[in-house]
Amino acid sequence: MKYQGIIFDLDGVICSTDEYHYLAWKSLADQLGIYFDRQINNRLRGVSRMASLEIVLEKADKTYTQAEKDEFAESKNTLYRQLLGQMGPADLSDEVRDTLNALRAKGLKLAIGSSSKNTPFILDRIGLGGYFDAVSDGNNITHSKPDPEVFLKAAQMIGLDPSVCLVVEDAHAGVEAGVNGGFDTAAIGDARDDERATWHLNSFSDIMGAVAD
Numbered sequence: 001m002k003y004q005g006i007i008f009d010l011d012g013v014i015c016s017t018d019e020y021h022y023l024a025w026k027s028l029a030d031q032l033g034i035y036f037d038r039q040i041n042n043r044l045r046g047v048s049r050m051a052s053l054e055i056v057l058e059k060a061d062k063t064y065t066q067a068e069k070d071e072f073a074e075s076k077n078t079l080y081r082q083l084l085g086q087m088g089p090a091d092l093s094d095e096v097r098d099t100l101n102a103l104r105a106k107g108l109k110l111a112i113g114s115s116s117k118n119t120p121f122i123l124d125r126i127g128l129g130g131y132f133d134a135v136s137d138g139n140n141i142t143h144s145k146p147d148p149e150v151f152l153k154a155a156q157m158i159g160l161d162p163s164v165c166l167v168v169e170d171a172h173a174g175v176e177a178g179v180n181g182g183f184d185t186a187a188i189g190d191a192r193d194d195e196r197a198t199w200h201l202n203s204f205s206d207i208m209g210a211v212a213d
């Protein structure tokens with residue numbers, strides 16, 4: 001088996017918070033009178049909160065100060081966290097839970113590599129708080145995907161070289177980050193057909209094929 005560790009993106013891979021991100025950004029955009037739709041929301045996948053805000057503001061007809069932008073990001077996050085409060089263990093699918101347990105049973109180290117500063121909160125909500133061997137997220141990085149920092153830190157935390165870790169991602173920016181860091185990548189969901197990925201997963205459990213002996 002080539003891999004000794006797997007680093008999972010969170011949103012779009014382990015669970016889905018897309019709809020909540022959409023509703024929270026849409027609410028902010030509506031308040032500001034800025035056009036926003038699901039296609040624009042899709043561009044925010046894997047992108048940090050402040051970089052996401054800049055994309056939302058692309059359609060604004062005025063410019064905002066940094067203080068205003070900080071306030072907008074804070075307000076979006078407050079609503080987003082309220083919506084996340086609806087999540088619970090039922091938002092972790094049986095397929096994801098069973099596959100994670102099967103990977104662990106094979107002796108693989110399992111880590112999270114997410115751009116989200118809400119990662120600990122989301123993991124707690126879905127019943128995976130404390131499950132992973134390491135959590136690298138938006139709280140411990142200074143460069144957002146496609147910079148590989150979040151994955152390199154995750155690999156370091158589990159004591160493995162990128163060459164023996166597989167990164168699982170649903171965002172094109174995340175696949176690029178994995179490649180930039182020297183990782184093999186498995187692309188799923190929105191990024192499934194990304195040609196830079198080593199593996200293309202139709203379903204989460206397909207990861208088992210990538211770690212077969």
Ligand code: B16
Binds near residue numbers: 011045047052
């Ligand atoms: P937060 P991931 C990313 O998570 C989301 O895909 C992206 O839409 C979001 O803007 C980003 O986290 C930051 O999230 O506002 O919670 O810090 O896909 O990297 O797990």
Ligand code: MG
Binds near residue numbers: 045046
């Ligand atoms: Mg994602």
